[in-house]
Amino acid sequence: MAENYDVIIIGSGPGGYVTAVRSAQLGFKTAIVEREHLGGICLNWGCIPTKALLRSAEIMHYSDHLEDYGLKLEGGKISADTSAVVDRSRKVSLRLNGGVAFLMKKNKVDVIWGEAKLSKPGEIVVSKTAKKPMEPQPPVPKGVKGEGTYTAKHIILATGARPRALPGIEPDGKLIWTYFEAMVPKEMPKSLLVMGSGAIGIEFASFYRTMGADVTVVELLPAVMPVEDAEVSKFAQKQFEKQGMKIILEAKVTKVEKGVNSVTAHVEMKDGKVEKITADRMISAVGVQGNIEGLGLEALGVKTDRGCVVVDGHGKTNVPGIYAIGDVAGPPMLAHKAEHEGVVCIEKIANFPGVHAIDKLKIPGCTYCNPQVASVGLTEAKAKAEGKDIRVGRFQFAANGKAIALGEDQGFIKTIFDKKTGQLLGAHMVGAEVTELIQGFVVAMNLETTEEELMHTIFPHPTLSEMMKESVLDAYGRALNA
Numbered sequence: 001m002a003e004n005y006d007v008i009i010i011g012s013g014p015g016g017y018v019t020a021v022r023s024a025q026l027g028f029k030t031a032i033v034e035r036e037h038l039g040g041i042c043l044n045w046g047c048i049p050t051k052a053l054l055r056s057a058e059i060m061h062y063s064d065h066l067e068d069y070g071l072k073l074e075g076g077k078i079s080a081d082t083s084a085v086v087d088r089s090r091k092v093s094l095r096l097n098g099g100v101a102f103l104m105k106k107n108k109v110d111v112i113w114g115e116a117k118l119s120k121p122g123e124i125v126v127s128k129t130a131k132k133p134m135e136p137q138p139p140v141p142k143g144v145k146g147e148g149t150y151t152a153k154h155i156i157l158a159t160g161a162r163p164r165a166l167p168g169i170e171p172d173g174k175l176i177w178t179y180f181e182a183m184v185p186k187e188m189p190k191s192l193l194v195m196g197s198g199a200i201g202i203e204f205a206s207f208y209r210t211m212g213a214d215v216t217v218v219e220l221l222p223a224v225m226p227v228e229d230a231e232v233s234k235f236a237q238k239q240f241e242k243q244g245m246k247i248i249l250e251a252k253v254t255k256v257e258k259g260v261n262s263v264t265a266h267v268e269m270k271d272g273k274v275e276k277i278t279a280d281r282m283i284s285a286v287g288v289q290g291n292i293e294g295l296g297l298e299a300l301g302v303k304t305d306r307g308c309v310v311v312d313g314h315g316k317t318n319v320p321g322i323y324a325i326g327d328v329a330g331p332p333m334l335a336h337k338a339e340h341e342g343v344v345c346i347e348k349i350a351n352f353p354g355v356h357a358i359d360k361l362k363i364p365g366c367t368y369c370n371p372q373v374a375s376v377g378l379t380e381a382k383a384k385a386e387g388k389d390i391r392v393g394r395f396q397f398a399a400n401g402k403a404i405a406l407g408e409d410q411g412f413i414k415t416i417f418d419k420k421t422g423q424l425l426g427a428h429m430v431g432a433e434v435t436e437l438i439q440g441f442v443v444a445m446n447l448e449t450t451e452e453e454l455m456h457t458i459f460p461h462p463t464l465s466e467m468m469k470e471s472v473l474d475a476y477g478r479a480l481n482a
């Protein structure tokens, strides 16, 4: 007979495993199904291992600037041991993967190992996991359940996403990489072409450039990181170019010829001319698409749109008892969105008091390139397009004591306010450690803070965060250090 649960979650990424923990806390008998790796893309092939690689790149960057800090390296230049850099990143992932196994055990969540498919309302069939191409895989945790039929009143899809491929330019894992292969290079390519300048593309471009590769980025739209505020994109682009990255905007890769150990991309420029660019490797970073296939969604009539499951603000699909959260439930495809959406979904199922539908405008976005980029809320262009009368403040890193002391005086913080109400509509940052700073404005926006409250807040000195206040002051012509 099928084993019965209150809640079954399919997929153990940040969305799935966090939902499982909260589900168990709320008293539900909970199981989570995973076919590949506890912790999903985020812990194994996404957020975390990239940050470990980027940390190596950051240290490399500082070592190239030791003299700026009055330091010297006797006996030559620092060099990277690629396999050791990758090994460190994999170990970081493995540690966190083990952490998820621990959390499942601690919260008495049953882990079911295998590929899940919805067989009928309230029922899934778990079959043997198809072999996955990426090695090495973390070990299958001990004590997991396996193939079989399982039932639950509530089934939450948290199956995540995978790399999108352009027809004719499909990644082959050897010369044309996705983020999987880019995460575990056997050796550093001397030259690299990155197709797409969203967060994933630009983080890898930044990593490989700092590690010494000649990097060219081809972007279809008129700006790098096109979702960011135009000023931030422009500033970041200049910094990347100063570091020696080549950036080609409003251009598209139309065709790729593969050599023995190189690729030649045909790049159609803005003026229609085609330029051939040869590089050792190419990364295809043209976005991700939801894992909706093979789940039995069509048979049950679960609505999907452009590769994602359609949900309301609490993760409910159009079919009672079936929910979706995280990347599979649509953009923004970010780990913290997945986690929050999962908690909102399960708390709503439990009728937990005070649950709010997710407000996508208040989801921060961070890119860990050099310089870092972070933002929340409306860009200036979007605020104007919405017809808002706005005030804009800016503050430069070059005028902040801590930034200068750190040797990180390039960047700025921009804030956008509603002129009438003083409500903070958006904040945009580029520069050192801004991915840690943005949360201050996320809290402020969540509390519907106005400029006055921010001006009355005391920020510690000397910190980079002082620039947040100065940016607010600047929006009202009151900046003190500019």
Ligand SMILES: Cc1cc2nc3c(=O)[nH]c(=O)nc-3n(C[C@H](O)[C@H](O)[C@H](O)COP(=O)(O)OP(=O)(O)OC[C@H]3O[C@@H](n4cnc5c(N)ncnc54)[C@H](O)[C@@H]3O)c2cc1C
Binding pocket: 010, 011, 012, 013, 014, 015, 016, 033, 034, 035, 036, 037, 038, 039, 040, 041, 042, 043, 045, 046, 047, 048, 050, 114, 115, 116, 117, 158, 159, 160, 161, 179, 200, 291, 294, 295, 325, 326, 327, 328, 333, 334, 335, 336, 337, 338, 366, 368
């Ligand atoms: C290179 C890279 C860098 C990134 N960096 C960041 C970052 O810095 N910050 C950030 O917020 N986001 C980042 N992301 C995005 C982030 O990884 C995703 O938004 C996040 O992992 C989504 O979580 P999820 O739980 O929805 O799905 P996933 O993490 O994708 O997990 C889904 C899980 O479901 C499993 N699964 C799928 N189908 C089935 C099935 N039928 N049966 C059983 N199991 C199944 C999969 O094996 C997987 O483990 C990055 C992504 C990449 C690729």
